[in-house]
Amino acid sequence: MISEDDVKKVAALSRIHLTEEEIPQFTKNLESILTYIEKLNELDVADVEPTSHVVPLENVHREDVVKPLLSQKEALSIAVEKQDGGFKVPKVIE
Amino acid sequence: MNINELTAHEILRKIKAKETTAEEVHKACVARIEAVDKDVNAFVRLSDDAPDIKSHKGLPVPIGIKDNMCMRGVETTCASHILEGFKSPYDATVITKLKDSGAVLLGNCNMDEFAFGSSSESSYFGPVKNPWNLDCVPGGSSGGSTASVAANEAIWAIGSDTGGSIRQPASFCGVVGLKPTYGRVSRYGLIAFASSLDQIGPITKDVEDNALLLNILAGHDPMDSTSVNLPVPDYTKALERDVKGLTIGVPKEYFIDGMDPEVEAAVKETIEVLKKQGATFKEISLPHTEYAVATYYIVATAEASSNLARFDGVQYGLRVHPKETRKSKLIDMYEETRAVGFGDEAKRRIMLGTYALSSGYYDAYYLKGLKVRSLIKNDFDQAFKECDAIIGPTSPTTAFKAGEKTADPLSMYLSDIFTISANLAGIPGISLPCGFSKAGLPIGLQVMAKAFDEEMIFRIAYNYEQSQEWHKKRASL
Numbered sequence: 001m002i003s004e005d006d007v008k009k010v011a012a013l014s015r016i017h018l019t020e021e022e023i024p025q026f027t028k029n030l031e032s033i034l035t036y037i038e039k040l041n042e043l044d045v046a047d048v049e050p051t052s053h054v055v056p057l058e059n060v061h062r063e064d065v066v067k068p069l070l071s072q073k074e075a076l077s078i079a080v081e082k083q084d085g086g087f088k089v090p091k092v093i094e
Numbered sequence: 095m096n097i098n099e100l101t102a103h104e105i106l107r108k109i110k111a112k113e114t115t116a117e118e119v120h121k122a123c124v125a126r127i128e129a130v131d132k133d134v135n136a137f138v139r140l141s142d143d144a145p146d147i148k149s150h151k152g153l154p155v156p157i158g159i160k161d162n163m164c165m166r167g168v169e170t171t172c173a174s175h176i177l178e179g180f181k182s183p184y185d186a187t188v189i190t191k192l193k194d195s196g197a198v199l200l201g202n203c204n205m206d207e208f209a210f211g212s213s214s215e216s217s218y219f220g221p222v223k224n225p226w227n228l229d230c231v232p233g234g235s236s237g238g239s240t241a242s243v244a245a246n247e248a249i250w251a252i253g254s255d256t257g258g259s260i261r262q263p264a265s266f267c268g269v270v271g272l273k274p275t276y277g278r279v280s281r282y283g284l285i286a287f288a289s290s291l292d293q294i295g296p297i298t299k300d301v302e303d304n305a306l307l308l309n310i311l312a313g314h315d316p317m318d319s320t321s322v323n324l325p326v327p328d329y330t331k332a333l334e335r336d337v338k339g340l341t342i343g344v345p346k347e348y349f350i351d352g353m354d355p356e357v358e359a360a361v362k363e364t365i366e367v368l369k370k371q372g373a374t375f376k377e378i379s380l381p382h383t384e385y386a387v388a389t390y391y392i393v394a395t396a397e398a399s400s401n402l403a404r405f406d407g408v409q410y411g412l413r414v415h416p417k418e419t420r421k422s423k424l425i426d427m428y429e430e431t432r433a434v435g436f437g438d439e440a441k442r443r444i445m446l447g448t449y450a451l452s453s454g455y456y457d458a459y460y461l462k463g464l465k466v467r468s469l470i471k472n473d474f475d476q477a478f479k480e481c482d483a484i485i486g487p488t489s490p491t492t493a494f495k496a497g498e499k500t501a502d503p504l505s506m507y508l509s510d511i512f513t514i515s516a517n518l519a520g521i522p523g524i525s526l527p528c529g530f531s532k533a534g535l536p537i538g539l540q541v542m543a544k545a546f547d548e549e550m551i552f553r554i555a556y557n558y559e560q561s562q563e564w565h566k567k568r569a570s571l
Contacts, residue, residue, distance in 0.1 A: 007445070014399065014448045015406060016441055017416070017429035029442055030449070032504055037388045040462055043469070050464030051471055053290050054520030055277045060319035074183045078410040087409050090423040
């Protein structure tokens, strides 16, 4: 079953910082849900095709014509921080 | 009856007959919100501009909008801290359609954070209360939308349904809520939870209003490649037909141990009513029903973990830097923003979905979930070979007490046991009132039909509703 180390790993993959106190609590929650999900092991699905989508979709294309879109100003109106017409983020390369 | 207690079709008739005006209706709704919303908490924010209602042509009906649909220039937050300050630069397609119809947008309705929940208690803005009994939850996740209608604050509202998030709160609040067929209503501008399951739908006081509102919302949208290009019928026409000669299936798996006996009795009573109206009933089986919740919590959380990856403090909403350096400035910013910005249920679902998709677990969880989804869909395909529609309870109980299930996520998930399958199979389902418990809480009846056969649902629901008085009851608040 899921261990505290697994939860630390999955939190890192999820980009969520957990405190030391939160790790056992989330481990317990996730374990109870995963135990419930084990129920699916009762079924033999070896020959069943997976359904990722209920609508039989084919590629949907649009015509290659220029249409009005959000302006740079409108797009940046929601920015937390901006600089020189771009979204500003913390320094990536130290 | 006060004007805000009327249905949209009654109000539109009165406006036409010059017995009232759109301004008067709007005023009555705003006054009602001021009077009761401190108790109900159905709205997280109200439209701040006084609308120029005279310019609204068409159907100027005041409507509540779930806080996960983008409205241009208006803060939209999914009832989450992480989207604080996000003002959408564009309108969702349903909002454009509503504006074109003349609708008066009242504000953003409260909900479970990111639509993760069945009680509307996980909102960053505090829990929503049930207008029939303020000690009870309104259901969720569209609990603010359904409570706003049940409390007569909004004339009607829209919500979104990923596993029952329109139908279950409609059942708990004694209103009519429809999850349309997947692809019937555009999802463009709906902040995504699980993209293969999410669908926007109408929440109203009666079935006629529901058909009227779906007329506005439905249709193909080039901006949503999963919306389906099929003609949209006039759904109100379906109300003119009776139920004679229809075969309605009753799944034996929808009457389970531990179910509230009052719910069971009320649903069985509706069967007698529809029989008298000429419908034939048949016991059917949906054998994989007991696996639906487990399947859902793999598929929905996997999709959610991917969809919610975009909330990382880079572009919009919340950005938080931790005090100390842990990994690197950028990674620390992502991890702290998400730690502070998401509530516990959002964190649980993101981590569960990430786990189900992660290397080494993908086949055991995600792929298995998709395969069981096929079995569940096949159950419905088989069932609809022998019946025109399926009927059953919307939820196994009436509204539960606030706080009762928050400590045990799994018990919360099980309140959606009868609604989740319709999302996995992509079919439409409605919940409408079919009685009240001795404690005075509404009981919901669910009617499901084949994909794109909402007309069948409206036909059955309307014939039942009109022979009863449930839809005329209003919460005394």
